Amino acid sequence: MSNGRDIRLLYVRELRSALRERSIVVSSILLPVFLYPLLLWIIYSGFSFVSGQTQGFSSRIALQNFPAEHRLLKAEIEGDTQIELKNSPNAEADIREGRLDLAAEFLPVDSQSPALKDPFRVRITYDSSKDRSSQARDRLTDLLTRYRNFILDSKANDLGISPAEFQQFWVDTRNVATSRQMGRFMLGLMLPIFLVIMLAIGCMHPAIDSTAGEREKSTWETLMTTATPRRNIIIAKYLYVATMASMAAVLNVASMVLSMKSILAPLLSGSGEDYTFTIPLGSVPLILLVTILLGMFVAAGMMIIASFARTYREGQSMVGPFYVATFMPVLFLQSPGIVFTPKLALMPIVNVAMVFREALAGVYHWPLIGLTLASESLCIVLALWLAASILRYEDFLLGSYSGNFVRFVKQRLLGKRATGGGKG
Amino acid sequence: MNEPVVVNQLAKTFFDEARGEVHAVEGIDFECHAGEIFGLLGANGAGKTTTLRMLSTIIAPTSGSAIIMGHDVAKEGEVVRKSLGFYSASTALYPRLTAKETIEFFARINRYPPEKLAERVDYLITRFGIAAYANARVDKLSTGMKQKVSIARTVAHDPPILIFDEPTVGLDVLNALEMQEVIKEFRAQGKTILFSTHIMSEAEKLCDRIGIIHNGRILACGTLDELRLATGVHYLEDIFVHYVKGRA
Numbered sequence: 074m075s076n077g078r079d080i081r082l083l084y085v086r087e088l089r090s091a092l093r094e095r096s097i098v099v100s101s102i103l104l105p106v107f108l109y110p111l112l113l114w115i116i117y118s119g120f121s122f123v124s125g126q127t128q129g130f131s132s133r134i135a136l137q138n139f140p141a142e143h144r145l146l147k148a149e150i151e152g153d154t155q156i157e158l159k160n161s162p163n164a165e166a167d168i169r170e171g172r173l174d175l176a177a178e179f180l181p182v183d184s185q186s187p188a189l190k191d192p193f194r195v196r197i198t199y200d201s202s203k204d205r206s207s208q209a210r211d212r213l214t215d216l217l218t219r220y221r222n223f224i225l226d227s228k229a230n231d232l233g234i235s236p237a238e239f240q241q242f243w244v245d246t247r248n249v250a251t252s253r254q255m256g257r258f259m260l261g262l263m264l265p266i267f268l269v270i271m272l273a274i275g276c277m278h279p280a281i282d283s284t285a286g287e288r289e290k291s292t293w294e295t296l297m298t299t300a301t302p303r304r305n306i307i308i309a310k311y312l313y314v315a316t317m318a319s320m321a322a323v324l325n326v327a328s329m330v331l332s333m334k335s336i337l338a339p340l341l342s343g344s345g346e347d348y349t350f351t352i353p354l355g356s357v358p359l360i361l362l363v364t365i366l367l368g369m370f371v372a373a374g375m376m377i378i379a380s381f382a383r384t385y386r387e388g389q390s391m392v393g394p395f396y397v398a399t400f401m402p403v404l405f406l407q408s409p410g411i412v413f414t415p416k417l418a419l420m421p422i423v424n425v426a427m428v429f430r431e432a433l434a435g436v437y438h439w440p441l442i443g444l445t446l447a448s449e450s451l452c453i454v455l456a457l458w459l460a461a462s463i464l465r466y467e468d469f470l471l472g473s474y475s476g477n478f479v480r481f482v483k484q485r486l487l488g489k490r491a492t493g494g495g496k497g
Numbered sequence: 498m499n500e501p502v503v504v505n506q507l508a509k510t511f512f513d514e515a516r517g518e519v520h521a522v523e524g525i526d527f528e529c530h531a532g533e534i535f536g537l538l539g540a541n542g543a544g545k546t547t548t549l550r551m552l553s554t555i556i557a558p559t560s561g562s563a564i565i566m567g568h569d570v571a572k573e574g575e576v577v578r579k580s581l582g583f584y585s586a587s588t589a590l591y592p593r594l595t596a597k598e599t600i601e602f603f604a605r606i607n608r609y610p611p612e613k614l615a616e617r618v619d620y621l622i623t624r625f626g627i628a629a630y631a632n633a634r635v636d637k638l639s640t641g642m643k644q645k646v647s648i649a650r651t652v653a654h655d656p657p658i659l660i661f662d663e664p665t666v667g668l669d670v671l672n673a674l675e676m677q678e679v680i681k682e683f684r685a686q687g688k689t690i691l692f693s694t695h696i697m698s699e700a701e702k703l704c705d706r707i708g709i710i711h712n713g714r715i716l717a718c719g720t721l722d723e724l725r726l727a728t729g730v731h732y733l734e735d736i737f738v739h740y741v742k743g744r745a
Contacts, residue, residue: 082606086594093593093634291589297555298588300579300607300654467556468511475514 079301083309091279091317101275101317105325109267110332117336123204132209135161137178142191146220155212168200174209175199189228254434256338256350261433264329265426268322268364269400273371275321276314277392280375283310285388288472297470307464311457314376319368323361326352356432359442363432366449367425371399373456377463378478391477406430418444421452462486499567501658501689502529502552506561508713509547521547523713524561529658529689529706534680536704537693538737544713545693546585549662552691553583565658579608582651585662589647592636596627596646599635600653607654621649641672648679659683660691665699677703697734707733709740716740 091097134156139147150156161167164176175197182192195217200206229239250258287293296306333350341348352360378395382388403426411417413427424445431438466485468474474481509522522544529535537545550556552563554574563570566580590599600618609617622631625645630638635646651659661680665673680703684690694700700707701721708718717724717740725731728739 079606082602086591086602089598090591090593290592291587292591294555294585295588295590295650298553298578298581298583299603300575302575471556 076302076305079305080309080312083301083306084312087279087283087309087313088316091282091313094278094282097278097282097317100278101321102324105271105275105321106328108271109325109329110336113332113336130205130208131155131157132205132212133157133159133172133174134209134213135159135164135167135173135176137164137176139179140191140193143193143220145223146217149216149220150213153212153216156209156216165198168198168206171203171205174203174206175213177213189224251349253349253351256333256348257353257434259348260330260333260350260352261430263333264326264433265406265429266400266403267329268326268429269367269403269422269426271325272318272322272364272368273375273396273399275325276318276368276371276375277389277396279314279317280372281379281382281385281388281392283314284376284380285382286385288382289384293472303464303470304461307460311372311376311460315365315369315372318372319365322364322368326360326364352433353435356435356437359432359437360429363425363428363445363449366446366453367422369453370421370449370456373453373460374399377456377460380460380463380469381474381477381481383472402426413438413441415441415444417441419448421449424448459486500528501531501566502527502535502691503564504528504548504552504561505563507548507551507558507563508560509544509551509556510559521713522551522558525708525710525713525715527708527715527718529691531689532684532687533705534684534690534692534703536700536707537691537710538695538697538700538704538707538733539693539710540695540741543695543710545695545710546662547713548710549583549585549660549691549693553581553660554578555583579654580656581658581660582654582656583660583662584647584651584664586664586666587662588651590635590643590650593634595632595634596638596642596649597622597631599646600627600649603650604653607656609654617653617655621653625649640668641675644668644672644676648676652683656688658689658691662693663695664692665694665696673699697732697737701733709737711741716743 091101132155134150136147136150136158151158159173161173161176164173167173168176176199178196178198180194180196182194197210197213199210225239226236229236248255287296297303299306330350330352338348338350374395375392379388379392382391399422402420402423405411406423406426411427413431417427418424418441424441428442428445463469463481463486466474469481476484504525504527506524506526507522508520508524510518510520513519525544525548527535537548539545547556551558552565552570554570554577557571565577568576568580570577591602594602597618600621601614604614604617605611622628625648627642627645627649630642635643638646659680664676664680668676677699680690680692684705692700692703704721706718706720707724709716709724717727717736719727721733724733724736728736730736730739
């Protein structure tokens, strides 16, 4: 049989054309590869820029009713080159209008027998909606904390107690998660949604181009006159769209992991968090398998819907809702507490996202994975059966049917009418 | 003797949202002899395109039969398609393939022997004067250039039967004349050609036999001389009016 040869010929023709089409190359290859590194880089640069800008400013602080007994504290504040002391009769208004960053009002403490001399309370007024004001709060709070520790240490020393003995208790925290586990946890939260979005984006243009696009360019009829069975044409187109979808998803995952490793990890380590972003090698085959299955399912769905359109633009508007429907359920999986259950394993797309998430963390619930593979395969088979049922109709095949998918299913598949034809 | 194209009581009915059930072709009969140009002459909506689409297996007949090179169009679609080349205004080229890739692809998919493929592609490129832009993408070509590539695509697998559905529609005079010359050349090569048109002069000039089709029925069929003799008028335009008005 020459079916394999024909399908290969048609498939290569589709791919060759696609790789010469700018919109397909951008959406299926360049976007998945470069979007997230670029976004992360922009976020990182923006964060660094804003942070650097804030760091570079001095904090304008007004001290009110400063207790004269605490000369050392005053000297510390005055000696800080990043603090600029200001007088402000109406501090709150000045803070609101950005003329002042912070006001520190020193208040007496209502205590009959204070253990330490000259106690005071500080009321800090600042504007959390302004970076510079928040920065002033951090700087003054650090300074006050250091001063309090100094006083407490001095008092302990006067009483003949070492600073270590002065502590009533100590708190040690120990995170049992390794930096690699932390990284995988974070990947598991972020990657599934991006995987589905990118897969759908990567699938959309090829799905429309190979169906509505063919009609719009009048190449569909040319293809119909070739000496190959129609099913070969459909199979080749389907394989091509599924390939582009899966390729977009795989490229995106690789790109995300690399960009998180090289951009996000250093950013997080700067704020004291330690993350290592890697995918467990043992998970790669499973991730590839579910990605391909998801690609096949989304490709089938999008092709069915897009094939009702007669122009590319019409195809885009028809496929739009399906595109949104593919990733909406996955948005609800962003909560870390969601547990993979048999019910979730039966839900298309969601199940793949869950398997993907667990595989990234090196967790394998094999019965649920089996259920996911079976459910996703069944969906693919149903989608292909639906496509085959629709393609039996001649007017649909020739593009003379003027309705959409829902109307077609109601009219034809649910048994209202079953004829169609060409034009004379 | 087996004729390359035998059409017997061929009919096509389809449903149209606005018009309801439409009988586009109503039981037509005709035959094409080997090496002749058979013209289907009719006004717009007469059923020419539907007939040719059934013969090229793009759509299935509702009833009747059509045999191409001994094969039934309804049952042996792939074999029939291998035997014919179909050209119409609605069979465009892939814009992102080059001219050469286009000819190669259609020769391969229509099962032209692989060992002779390169030679065939070179021949067609030379014959249709495509060499200068053989490696240019189709979307960069002019209408005239595309027309040549499109004809080369139609005959890429060297089929014995060629179907041209209103091939000169939308072409300027020079390109239309060139198309007519090419069709004559194919006849000279021994190919059987089915040709539809609504342009009387074109049918008069090209066709060995003419079938006048109106409202999905063949009203008359024969050589121009036979039609003149039957109607008693000389010009094809008058012959056409004679049959169509007579029908009305």
